Amino acid sequence: MFELLNSHYNYFAVMLLLGIGLYMLIESQNLVKKVIGMNIFQTGIFLFFITLAFRAGGNPPIIKEGGGPYVSPLPHVLILTAIVVGVSLTAVALALIIRIYTEYGTLDEDKLKQLYYD
Amino acid sequence: MIEQLPVLLVVLPIVGGSIPLVASLVSDRAGWPVATLTLVGQAGLAGLLAWTVSASGTVSYAVGGFAAPYGIELVVDGLSGAVALLVAVVSLGVLAYARQAGPHSNAFYGLYLLLVAGLTGMTVTGDVFNLYVFLEITGLAAYGLVASGRDASAAVAALKYLIIGTVGASLYLLGVGYLLAATGTLNMADLASKLGEMAAYDSTLVLTAFGLMIGGLTVKVALFPLHTWQPDAYANAPDTVSAFISALVSTVSAYALARLLFSVFTVEFLAAVPVARWALVGLACVSIIAGSALAVSQDSVQRMLAYSSVSQFGLVIAGFAIATPLAVVGATVHLLGHAVMKGGLFAATGVIERKTGATTVNGYAGMGSRVPLSAFSFAVLSLAMVGVPPAVGFVGKWYIVLGAVNAENWPVVAVLLASTLLTLAYFARLVERLYFAEATIHSEETPAEAPVTDGSGQAVSFGMIAVVVVAAALAVALTAAVPAFEQVLRDTLLPILNQ
Numbered sequence: 001m002f003e004l005l006n007s008h009y010n011y012f013a014v015m016l017l018l019g020i021g022l023y024m025l026i027e028s029q030n031l032v033k034k035v036i037g038m039n040i041f042q043t044g045i046f047l048f049f050i051t052l053a054f055r056a057g058g059n060p061p062i063i064k065e066g067g068g069p070y071v072s073p074l075p076h077v078l079i080l081t082a083i084v085v086g087v088s089l090t091a092v093a094l095a096l097i098i099r100i101y102t103e104y105g106t107l108d109e110d111k112l113k114q115l116y117y118d
Numbered sequence: 119m120i121e122q123l124p125v126l127l128v129v130l131p132i133v134g135g136s137i138p139l140v141a142s143l144v145s146d147r148a149g150w151p152v153a154t155l156t157l158v159g160q161a162g163l164a165g166l167l168a169w170t171v172s173a174s175g176t177v178s179y180a181v182g183g184f185a186a187p188y189g190i191e192l193v194v195d196g197l198s199g200a201v202a203l204l205v206a207v208v209s210l211g212v213l214a215y216a217r218q219a220g221p222h223s224n225a226f227y228g229l230y231l232l233l234v235a236g237l238t239g240m241t242v243t244g245d246v247f248n249l250y251v252f253l254e255i256t257g258l259a260a261y262g263l264v265a266s267g268r269d270a271s272a273a274v275a276a277l278k279y280l281i282i283g284t285v286g287a288s289l290y291l292l293g294v295g296y297l298l299a300a301t302g303t304l305n306m307a308d309l310a311s312k313l314g315e316m317a318a319y320d321s322t323l324v325l326t327a328f329g330l331m332i333g334g335l336t337v338k339v340a341l342f343p344l345h346t347w348q349p350d351a352y353a354n355a356p357d358t359v360s361a362f363i364s365a366l367v368s369t370v371s372a373y374a375l376a377r378l379l380f381s382v383f384t385v386e387f388l389a390a391v392p393v394a395r396w397a398l399v400g401l402a403c404v405s406i407i408a409g410s411a412l413a414v415s416q417d418s419v420q421r422m423l424a425y426s427s428v429s430q431f432g433l434v435i436a437g438f439a440i441a442t443p444l445a446v447v448g449a450t451v452h453l454l455g456h457a458v459m460k461g462g463l464f465a466a467t468g469v470i471e472r473k474t475g476a477t478t479v480n481g482y483a484g485m486g487s488r489v490p491l492s493a494f495s496f497a498v499l500s501l502a503m504v505g506v507p508p509a510v511g512f513v514g515k516w517y518i519v520l521g522a523v524n525a526e527n528w529p530v531v532a533v534l535l536a537s538t539l540l541t542l543a544y545f546a547r548l549v550e551r552l553y554f555a556e557a558t559i560h561s562e563e564t565p566a567e568a569p570v571t572d573g574s575g576q577a578v579s580f581g582m583i584a585v586v587v588v589a590a591a592l593a594v595a596l597t598a599a600v601p602a603f604e605q606v607l608r609d610t611l612l613p614i615l616n617q
Contacts (some may be wrong), residue, residue, distance in 0.1 A: 013149070022285075025281065025285065027233060030168055031277065034281060035281075038281060038285070041288060042284075042288055045288055045291055045292050045295065048292065048295050049295050049298075052298060052299050069210055074298075074304075075295075077300065081247075081251060082250075082291060085254045086252065088254075089254070089257075089258065089280065089284055092246075092258060092261055092262065093277065093278060093280050093281070096261070096265055096273050096276050096277045096280065097277065098273055099265070099270065099273040100270065100273050100277065103270030103273065103503050104270065112274065116271060116274050
């Protein structure tokens with residue numbers, strides 16, 4: 001068990017982040033905290049991809065530098081794109097939350113539900 | 119020229135979508151003409167592409183000149199060509215509705231074109247990560263469009279849609295990671311050939327990837343337990359947006375699901391892992407029943423139509439999961455037909471609400487004589503959705519049921535037949551109210567009954583009614599096009615389905 005933890009700690013971190021993020025997303029009553037939870041959830045996925053790229057003793061994937069074996073550059077590129085997507089999503093979510101707050105005057109999900117269904 | 123068409127279809131609406139924002143410096147109303155011009159071009163290109171594909175087979179394009187397994191490849195075959203054409207034509211049609219119904223801001227048309235770009239991108243891409251990017255572009259544009267209503271409830275619905283939609287897309291991305299770990303590639307065709315070899319179909323890695331990717335997409339399609347964002351989003355968005363996203367967003371997601379199923383995981387996977395097929399068929403069947411039951415219990419017509427989508431997409435996904443050529447052709451026909459019918463129905467609810475103030479099932483009583491043309495179109499579209507024979511809704515359902523019978527999948531056959539009855543249950547109720555019930559809203563009450571909520575005025579233009587009538591006519595006339603379309607689809611599907 002300890003050995004597995006020692007060799008795969010990144011994957012444990014991924015699962016922890018995914019769990020924390022999803023729990024916050026579902027459980028928190030505060031809309032802003034929900035968005036933070038969404039970000040943590042996505043960060044877990046980013047870490048998962050970056051961990052995939054790792055290779056023991058690998059060099060940075062620049063042809064000049066000392067030669068192979070290289071770490072895989074592909075997941076880094078993918079995650080760069082995914083981070084941009086995540087930032088845009090956060091921006092849109094926060095813009096919507098500002099609008100909700102100005103209209104309803106609350107960020108609490110339960111109170112919002114009452115106002116929403118009236 | 120022809121091989122550049124797939125990428126042009128994505129670039130054109132993105133470029134067109136950025137023009138209205140710049141044009142705001144000059145005029146506040148430049149959005150609509152720019153969007154119309156762009157989408158006329160888009161429809162022309164999509165038509166040319168679909169025609170080329172049906173005549174001479176698959177068209178593919180390597181983005182940036184990087185060859186296929188390493189670079190991003192755009193691939194258009196008979197199936198994606200048809201969906202790309204549907205996206206272009208429906209978005210052009212909804213513009214005729216938006217002219218009067220609004221919203222009129224330039225930013226709205228920017229988002230509108232961005233959504234077209236995202237949907238087209240999802241349709242033509244041949245790369246699973248690229249699909250994720252377009253999925254999120256589609257999502258972002260759709261959240262913005264839903265929130266474009268003046269009412270604050272639209273923002274609440276949009277936030278709910280955003281949070282659930284993002285979780286769905288993120289799960290899909292996680293699944294892409296598992297596939298990348300299993301095979302080291304992201305190209306769909308390359309994945310299909312490597313999946314059986316490099317990683318066994320029933321290995322945990324591949325099964326997890328399947329579960330995450332398909333699960334993520336079913337959120338976007340809005341199958342039963344994952345549909346909760348959808349009724350709020352459809353009911354609170356402006357009418358133009360409801361018609362647009364109800365016709366296209368779930369449709370293209372369902373197409374993407376089919377693409378994953380057949381072009382990435384392939385039918386061999388479904389044959390090797392029966393539990394995956396059963397899980398998908400089971401989810402679809404639950405969705406059919408639960409969606410219909412929820413639709414019957416709704417009071418608001420728009421919410422009823424939204425739950426009806428949950429049920430109809432269950433039908434489509436069931437057809438894909440059965441995966442015999444007949445069932446897949448039926449599912450595709452129903453997928454495209456549903457887009458026209460549901461878009462038309464939402465457009466009709468918008469017209470009826472503006473003219474009479476009626477939004478609920480009871481409010482629709484006696485409206486058959488008040489708004490004859492819209493009410494008649496609504497009735498035709500409803501019956502088409504139920505699957506009354508000359509309409510396109512019948513053909514799709516018929517093929518799906520035949521496919522299920524051929525596959526000797528009796529529980530599914532029973533659910534499919536029951537679903538038709540359930541669809542009848544909620545649409546017949548409305549049609550009966552429209553024509554055979556005493557009016558509950560009287561004409562003199564109209565001004566009080568219909569307060570200006572989204573600030574776009576209550577007037578109904580010729581274009582709005584024309585959209586509704588054309589949708590109703592198409593729901594019947596498309597049946598005539600099915601045999602030709604079926605031939606094209608078979609040419610595309612038979613190699614994919616290995617039959």
